[in-house]
Every structure is written in C-alpha cells, then in structure tokens.
Amino acid sequence: MIQSSANSYKQNQAETAPPESLTLMLYNGAITFIKRTKQAIESKDLSLAHHYNTRVQDIVDELIITLDRKYPISEQLLALYDYMKRRLIEANISKDVAILEEVEGFFVEFRDTWKQAMVLARSQKQ
Template identity: 75%
Template sequence: MIQPAAKSYKQNQVDTAPSEELTLMLYNGAITFVKRAKQAIADRDYNHAHQHITRVQDIVDELIITLDRKYPISEQLLLLYDYLKRRLVESNVSKNISILEEVEGFFMEFRDTWKQAITLARSQKQ
C-alpha cells in the first residue's frame, strides 16, 4: 500500500505533468502492471494476476480515450490498442505468461518511441 505522502507526491506528479509526460507515465504503468501480472501467474496467485491485468486494460482504455483523432496515426494506434486489449483478455482467461510478454513488448516499444518523440520535439523547440 502506498503511504499517504508518497501517494500525494504521485498525484502531484500526474496533476502537474505535461500531456506528453502523462502518456509516458501510462506506458510505464502498463509495463509495471504487466510485470506484476506475470509474477503473480508464476506464483499461481491468480487473483492478483487478474487485478494487475485489469489495471493494464484500464490503462489501454485511457490511451484510447486520449487519442487525438485528427492525426492519421491515431487510427493505427487505435487498432493496436484494441489488439492489446483482446490479448489481455485472452491472457486473463488463460493465465498465459507468453501473451503478457507479447503485450509487454508492445508497451516497451511504445514507451521507447514516445521518449524519442518527446526528445525530438523538445530539441526542435530550442
């Protein structure tokens, strides 16, 4: 359980972060919860595995909601996010770690690409 001060600090980070940083936080959160779900499955703690996978599904929902549909890449991302949601459901039903590893790989790619995009955008502003 997160201590009150730590929880307050995390909430402050979210409240004050620019939108590009929030997306990065979502990607990192998804990776964290996928790792936790994989460990829970390995430990045969299926209740916690379900909880962690559900958290990742919630993150995917948030990513879908925040897509700016005026950009063509948004439609491609929507298809990928939809695919990830289906794979998460499959993993939750079957408790299959290999599916979670696939999902984790996608989120790591998203995160790394997003970091590069942030860096590039910031360097172009200077």
C-alpha cells in the first residue's frame, strides 16, 4: 500500500512538473540507477544490474528525444548523450563499474549545471 502511494506520488509529480524540473528529475534518476547498477554488480546480481543499467539507458533515450534542436548546444549534448549510451551498453556487457563511474560523472556534472541554470533563470524572472 505504501509503495503504491509512493509510486502514485512520483507519477503525479512527473506529470505536473515543469519541463526544467523534469530534466532535473531525469538526471537524478540516472544517478540513482547507476548507483544501484554498481551495487548489483558488486553483489554479483547480474540480472538486477542489467535491469538498472537499462533503466539508465532509457533515461538517456528520453533526454535525446526531448532535446530542443533549435539551440546550437543541443548538437553537443546529443553527441555526449550518444557517447554515454554507448558506454552504458559497454558497461552492461562487461559489468564494468569503472565505465559506470565515468557515466555517473557526466550525469553529476549535467545535474549540477542544470540546477545552477534553473536558479539563474528564476532570479532573472524576478
């Protein structure tokens, strides 16, 4: 019952969040699932590691799909997301924690930069 309520809350939060918050949620979700992937690899639960890794790949796909191509930076982000997706696939095949840490570093950088951009955008609206 509690899990169902938590899932409903998360779904409602995602459905009502502004686009900039959704991007932040995707970055945070990717970081969480990478951490879970690494834990599953360390505990030798390869099926669970595969599951979490593919969740991160799905997040990268969503980030690619939602890129606004009218901005020049989107092509650079697309190239980085594509690289990250390829690295996630490599990590999934080889169960390589080092590759996951590399991709996690990208997500942390994206998340932190995105948070700063959100703060800056809000301050300029006032």
